[in-house]
Amino acid sequence: MYIAGEWVEGESGDRMEATSPATGESLGTLPEGTREDAERAIAAANAAWRGWAERSVFERAEAMERIAAVVVERRDDLARTLTLDQGKPLKAEAYDEVDELERYWLMAAADARRLEGSMPPSVDAGKRVLVYRVPKGVVGVITPWNWPYTMPAEVIAPALAAGNAVVWVPAPTTPFGTR
Numbered sequence: 001m002y003i004a005g006e007w008v009e010g011e012s013g014d015r016m017e018a019t020s021p022a023t024g025e026s027l028g029t030l031p032e033g034t035r036e037d038a039e040r041a042i043a044a045a046n047a048a049w050r051g052w053a054e055r056s057v058f059e060r061a062e063a064m065e066r067i068a069a070v071v072v073e074r075r076d077d078l079a080r081t082l083t084l085d086q087g088k089p090l091k092a093e094a095y096d097e098v099d100e101l102e103r104y105w106l107m108a109a110a111d112a113r114r115l116e117g118s119m120p121p122s123v124d125a126g127k128r129v130l131v132y133r134v135p136k137g138v139v140g141v142i143t144p145w146n147w148p149y150t151m152p153a154e155v156i157a158p159a160l161a162a163g164n165a166v167v168w169v170p171a172p173t174t175p176f177g178t179r
Contacts, residue, residue: 135163
């Protein structure tokens with residue numbers, strides 16, 4: 001589990017085994033999270049989000065673009081891991097999902113740069129109303145097994161781009177593709 005900027009074991013010390021549906025082989029074990037681990041992750045996200053939110057939209061957009069660049073650099077590895085972890089056919093689906101993953105991060109970068117407020121009309125002609133978009137805090141994301149890269153990215157990328165922090169729980173049946 002990645003909590004507060006570090007890979008950590010779960011509070012219970014319990015581990016779960018991941019088996020590849022593509023080959024039947026064991027991929028290894030991972031920490032099995034508990035309620036206490038979730039609370040620890042939420043507390044860490046709450047502690048971190050204000051610092052992230054204070055960054056300019058341009059800094060956040062650049063971070064999203066760096067993530068997209070890493071996806072491109074690791075394209076082959078990510079596609080192979082997806083096939084082992086989830087069972088998607090490598091050429092028919094896994095590469096497509098990795099390519100889509102890159103696009104979600106690039107879209108979030110573009111969206112961050114376009115965050116704008118508005119000035120709706122006021123009932124008082126002498127006053128102006130300004131609507132300003134601000135990060136709200138911590139976003140919780142729980143995702144299914146069938147699109148382990150793109151379904152989380154659809155929510156995580158825009159949440160981060162808007163200045164929020166994220167606590168993400170991937171499906172336990174596809175845990176390796178998320179590392």
